[in-house]
Amino acid sequence: MGTDALTLPRPRPLAVPLAAFALALLIALALGITFGATSLSWRALAAGDETARQILLLIRLPRVLLAAIVGATLAVAGVTFQTLLRNPLADPFILGVSGGAAAGAAIATATRLSLIPGAVPIVSFLGACAAIGAVLVLARRRDYTDPTRLLLSGLVLNAFFSAIILISFSLSRQSDLTAALRWMMGSLFGTTWLEVGAMAVLLIVAMVVLAAIANDVRMFVFGEDDARSRGVDVERVKLIGFITASIVTGAAVAVSGIIGFVGLLVPHIVRLIVRRDIRALLPLCALGGATLLVFADVLSRTLTPSSELPIGAFTALLGVPFFISLLRKSR
């Protein structure tokens, strides 16, 4: 009397949305490489013009790729936090990562360490790691990482770091609002291939780790108790998930500042398009986040002649209307 498994509604093949998102990313990348503050003459490039080569290969291309990688990172971290914390409002910065990274950058600027090339991203990353460590320690209670305490600790730590940042900037001799604004709004200016390579490696490692625990992470949807009864080592999965997602987010902030909305919005946008669990959401969010940030980056550097607008503004400007239209269509 059982229903035939062959007629049972299995989820549609993942290949379809995967291909669609990949296509969107390719289009975004193509636009990103083609458009910029200067109009690139492809003929000049082919003819070996040094300037064209510099602009394309050393300035525009690494920047577009970093936009894709950072976008993917933030979206993947966002969906991980939202699932583990069972909270649709979680974003990758929620555990104090953004505060720690920005405070690191602020301190580096105030102490003039920023004059050493490469110092700011490193100190910023250390700040992010310190924040992650502090939040996890605060939230542990008898071998149990309490999600509510985690969220509260993250909030409190972010506020604390904001205070440090403000003080650092008013004490710093230069009052480097430029650097401050860069961090607050995100910037991909001056991306180097080294940054692209480092972030690519971190992203790949993070995705492999998250994919490895994905089968367990998806059980969090039913609650931690239920997950435990399904044989999931809830505490271990939480630690691995939080630490992985936070570290890779900290690296993204160290390299590109605080770019908002991607980590929060992209998971929701993807979920409205494809109703699947996190095993499918991880690669789809990676592609979706990459696409959004590449588009935002193109807009930020082509709308004003010879100048740039903050990229964080465009992630919201692009993402929010899209999200709203999806939301209205879905119900």
Place this chain on the structure above:
Amino acid sequence: MSRRIVFVLAALLAFSCERAAPPPPRAAAKRIVSLAPSVTEIVYALGAGDMLVATDDFSDFPEAAKRLPKVGGVQPNLEQIVALKPNLVLSTVIGSSPNLAKALNAVRIPLVSVRHDRVSDIRVAIARIGAAIEAKDAASVAADVERRLEAQKRTRTKKPRVLVAVWTDPLFVGGRDTFANDLFELTGAENAVPPSVTGWPQYSLESFVANPPDILIYPDHSVTRAQIDKLIARTSAKFEAVPIDENRFTRLGPRTPEAAALLNEIFDRWERTH
């Protein structure tokens, strides 16, 4: 320089018109607080240095100014200002927040703010400050500065294309309607930014690489050689990066002609080798 940039970027708050502060300055102001280094230099040039009771943190010229009490840097300390019982506060428009005017008005201390955007503002600033402190020879001081500036005027057969970078990561430059541009034109050079670039905006790295300048000028306190080298490394174009004394270059006042002279030195050297 960077202090200027700070307030340009917080441009949301910057006012473009001068503020006349009610009430008008009383006769023979004897206790003056200066909130900008350029204003301090103008006061000394007008011979009224002994009327200054305090300055901002950055005023350090002439020597005597260093010894004056300080009332703060980016954000002046209002209590300290009031405690000194000045009967005149001088500032630049861009360097004073709107709250400063309101606060001083509330305690009936006159505030005079002068524009500090273009070279032509120097003459006006000297005249207004001179009037506020009733300096007798304001006109001749202004004329002297004008004359010394004129003396630096050059026309060059080969105009160097110049860019001034006030920050490198991200790159912020001086645009076409700034005092930097005025100085470049005076000394026979050309600003390397496209005509559409005005103010002190963030500049696209692509544009920098596509149209590299002949000479890259940078203020020597705000930007280091290491940062400039990192920027130059992005392009294979060959050009000079030359530091310039930030105090002379960014303080629009009696020493601006010296900044023009420094620029002329740099451009003369460039002309000889190109």
Place this chain on the structure above:
Amino acid sequence: MTLTMRGAAYDYGEGRGLRATDLTLADAPQLIALTGPNGSGKSTLLKLLARVAAPSSGEIAFEGKRLREWPAKEYAKRIAYLPQDPDPSFPMRAIDVVVSGRAPFLGRFEWEGDSDYEHAANALAMCDAAHLAERYLDEMSGGERKRVFLARVLAAQPKVILLDEPLSALDISHVQQFSALLRDVVDRTASTVVFASHDLNWAAAYCDRMLVMQEGRIALDASPREVMQPDVMRTLFGFDAQAVEANGRTWLVPRV
């Protein structure tokens, strides 16, 4: 199949929780009702058996091996648990909910296969919820949702099924339906089902064995007939009752 508890206790603090308790669930499949007043430790007992919480003292053993020695996923394949108010934080279709019950069988990077979907389909059919397969949970009634979650538990074909208050918040018609379904499950799958319940009459009507808890201990472990006696009700539940025979069963009605 033996699931035994020896002196297992769990302390919530403030004197609440489970005191040293012994319990044996052995071989023959049974439908066991777990009853008792609020706070008597029913949920805690189920959580300890389900391995959702670890006892602070005492031992629990399954098929002769201590729980600690059972790999978590292996245990989960044999003992299934349904918490009181399952509330997925994400809209899901019934079939996706049910097939997730197969999670302990999946390897690290594996997706569900045909056999998993077959098990899910059969489980849905057994719960008379096959027609709900493609519907989303938030489009269903309370009774339908409970059946879907029961199917999720059954998809793993466990030997022991632990349900925390499955009958709560159900309409009276659904209570009867669901109780009959539990009976059916025991009879057809030869697994033991332990369900916590407030409703004594319904529990007694279908189950083989009743456990009555009081203040963290099992006060009585007996057949429904022995438990459903007015003096037991008075002592253990503080409930003044009168026995009534109807439809071949004893029902307890409040003495008003």
